[in-house]
Amino acid sequence: MDRESKKTVGAISINAPHVRTRVSQLSGGQRQAVAIARAVHEGGRLMFLDEPTAALGVQESAHVLKVMVDLKENRGMSLVVVSHNLEHVFSIADRIAVMRGGRIVGVRTRAESSPKEIVELITGGRRARRRRREEGL
DSSP states (O other), X not given: OHHHHXXXXXXXXXXXXXXXXXXXXXXXXXXHHHHHHHHHHHTOSEEEEESTTXXXXXXXXXXXXXXXHHHHHHSOOEEEEEOSOHHHHHHHOSEEEEEETTEEEEEEEGGGOOHHHHHHHHHTOXXXXXXXXXXXX
């Protein structure tokens, strides 16, 4: 178990003191990375992450985002990330789906969108309403 844990933790570059360290003694970022390592170890190709950086500091958030990008780009995993942090969303997403009131109000590619447009979708801004009508949403 130690050998497999070290291999998985090392493969996704988690900065943890030792695999036998209690999770309660880890930082928030390390805890999040351990949760991701557990999911990676299970072998799935799809991971759902709900606000993965919400309670983390700047450095811890950066590390978790780096791990997520590595999983996506180097390990072929698909990630579905729920987040309100648009800076983080734009740093990792390929596609962005915006929900308001339990309904999808728009789907955009990162390359063809901007944080301003996403905020308009979130808030129901005039430009977003016009584009949704054009798309038939």
